[in-house]
Amino acid sequence: MALVPTAELVAGAVRRGGAVAAVNVVTLEHAEAICAAAEAAGIGVILQISENAVRYHGGRLEPIAAAGAAVARLAAVPVSLHLDHVTDDTLVARAAEARFSSVMYDAGALPHGENLARTARAARVAHANGLWIEAELGHVGGKPDAPRSAHAAGVRTDPGEAEEYVSRTGVNALAVAVGSRHAMTARTALLDTGLIGRLRDRLDVPLVLHGSSGVPDDQLRAAAEAGIRKVNVGTALGVAMTRSVRAVLAGDETLVDPRTYLAAAREAMSGTVGQLLSVLP
Numbered sequence: 001m002a003l004v005p006t007a008e009l010v011a012g013a014v015r016r017g018g019a020v021a022a023v024n025v026v027t028l029e030h031a032e033a034i035c036a037a038a039e040a041a042g043i044g045v046i047l048q049i050s051e052n053a054v055r056y057h058g059g060r061l062e063p064i065a066a067a068g069a070a071v072a073r074l075a076a077v078p079v080s081l082h083l084d085h086v087t088d089d090t091l092v093a094r095a096a097e098a099r100f101s102s103v104m105y106d107a108g109a110l111p112h113g114e115n116l117a118r119t120a121r122a123a124r125v126a127h128a129n130g131l132w133i134e135a136e137l138g139h140v141g142g143k144p145d146a147p148r149s150a151h152a153a154g155v156r157t158d159p160g161e162a163e164e165y166v167s168r169t170g171v172n173a174l175a176v177a178v179g180s181r182h183a184m185t186a187r188t189a190l191l192d193t194g195l196i197g198r199l200r201d202r203l204d205v206p207l208v209l210h211g212s213s214g215v216p217d218d219q220l221r222a223a224a225e226a227g228i229r230k231v232n233v234g235t236a237l238g239v240a241m242t243r244s245v246r247a248v249l250a251g252d253e254t255l256v257d258p259r260t261y262l263a264a265a266r267e268a269m270s271g272t273v274g275q276l277l278s279v280l281p
């Protein structure tokens with residue numbers, strides 16, 4: 001009932017000058033936790049499943065996608081399904097059939113020319129399948145022999161290079177390197193909000209922040225105010241889930257019913273998402 005296209009949620013964020021949360025789903029409990037938090041806040045959310053999560057599920061795209069789509073459909077708020085960090089081109093072609101409305105194509109580790117060519121091709125395939133596509137300009141600074149992920153430490157997106165990349169690839173959104181990094185378990189990232197503003201002024205596509213688990217609340221809000229329209233969070237749920245499971249198991253060595261600790265973990269993840277939603281404009 002409430003499964004909507006990602007493009008719709010991002011367009012809403014653009015209209016209100018805010019940002020939509022895009023939260024990683026690894027298990028059914030993640031999807032339930034994220035949707036419960038979104039319902040409690042009365043705010044739409046993006047469920048994103050990464051290629052790595054698909055790999056974790058034996059390389060099968062459909063079961064975890066079907067679970068996410070089913071939870072989304074039953075939610076009382078708009079929820080979309082996004083396929084994240086795709087490097088396998090065949091997944092782009094299969095995404096729409098698995099009920100995704102968007103993909104993030106990740107050629108960020110490839111040399112610049114190859115990134116451009118492969119992303120442009122992925123964008124054509126995505127659009128032919130009715131999908132919204134996000135991508136990342138990996139290498140920055142004109143050294144095509146030394147590609148680096150846009151989310152490696154210290155990397156920053158150059159506005160001119162980004163403008164050319166968007167126009168040559170035809171993507172609908174751009175993941176930008178502005179100070180965050182993937183997989184941070186401490187919230188110590190320092191974002192360059194001035195650069196976010198310059199990128200927003202230069203580009204006519206929405207900006208996406210990856211690695212948002214490491215970004216403190218006040219900076220997440222400032223990033224959205226400066227022009228970030230989609231905020232990707234994953235690791236923070238892993239932290240909440242694992243901490244909770246550890247605590248429950250440590251408290252009772254006789255416990256064998258997984259529902260006991262998974263329910264606590266689901267609630268902990270929901271709390272993390274609720275906090276994120278309360279911060280984003």
Ligand code: G3H
Binds near residue numbers: 024084085209210213
């Ligand atoms: O695409 C997913 C996000 O970039 C997640 O990053 O796990 O560091 O929050 P994170």
Ligand code: ZN
Binds near residue numbers: 211
């Ligand atoms: Zn990411």
